[in-house]
Amino acid sequence: MKLEVVVLPVSDVDRARDFYVQRLGWRLDADFPIQDGYRIVQVTPPGSACSVIFGEGLTEQTAGTLHGLQLTVTDIVAAQEELTSRGVRVAGPFRDATGAFRHAGAAHRVPGLHPERSSYGTFAAFADPDGNEWFLQEITERAPGR
Template structure:
């Protein structure tokens, strides 16, 4: 049985501001904007090249705006991705790796400045946040791990 992750719900405080950020600044595709009724609105956007979409709106989650952390956008060239996002007005961190070399710790803990020394897949990160503070990571992957 296949189990495919297709939607992630993001808690936001201002739907239109979030829509502008995700569509205009990040370049996500706008798939739908359904203002169903007062207090219930569904906006769906999809990152370029992704099969998983993001949904935000009104009346969709009990989570507080800005409490989602650790979403990853996988890129083949983190430096180029940073440049493109910065040209769109997104405040992206400098590239970093984690002190463990395995994954990254939450927030700014245990970050080692700079790209992974060998530019190894899965080893270089950069981060940014949406207007509410929901935290995203860019992760450079040039060669997939076996089974992926």
Template sequence: MDMKLEVVILPVSDVDRALGFYVGRLGWRLDADFPINGSYRIVQVTPPGSECSIIFGTGLTQQEAGTLHGLQLTVTDIVKAQEELTSRGVEVSGPFRDETGAFHHAGDAHRVPGPHPERASYGTFAAFKDVDGNEWFLQEVTERAPGR
């Protein structure tokens, strides 16, 4: 049976401010905005080219706003992606690689500035945070691993 990740719930403190960031600043597609009542609102947005969306709102999660770290967006050119985000007013750290050459550690203590020396797929990252502090990573993938 196929199981596809379709939605991730994102904890935010202010729904309209988050909507302004993800749709207004990042330019993500607004799929739905359902204000059910004063204590329950569902907003769904989708990054360009993604089959997975994020949902945020009121009454959706007990997780504290800004506590989701490690969400990842895959890009084919990390420098262009960083330039685009920066042009939209988003502060982006990177590009960087992990000192191990593998997937990035939590935090920034093990980051080596600059892209992977050979620009190897899966080896270069950048990071940014939303208005609540939820942390997103960009990972450059130019050639998929077999079976992906």
């Protein structure tokens, strides 16, 4: 099994499509207005095998309630600079006080890159217009078997 699609709750489909495609530069795979109240938009981050779907009639989740979505990058500083140049407000880079992963919220964030810049240790965060929260995690060398 592999993860293929994540359904994202949004309040304004066109605004979300513009954010993900025009602002972030993600590939627009589909925009199907099936019928009144049922529309499917699919976008894919560059280099990802997993897509994101949003639209109308796809989820009962409240818009903006999906937190913890994660994108991996090999250079978090470059990724943050690219997002910022596209007009996206990015928090970070930071690491978690425990060094294990990251806590929910910002209470345990330590500003700055991981001291050794080790894989899995540095994060940044941004949100879409509805408040769905995304994280970047820097991975330069994967753990064995991953």
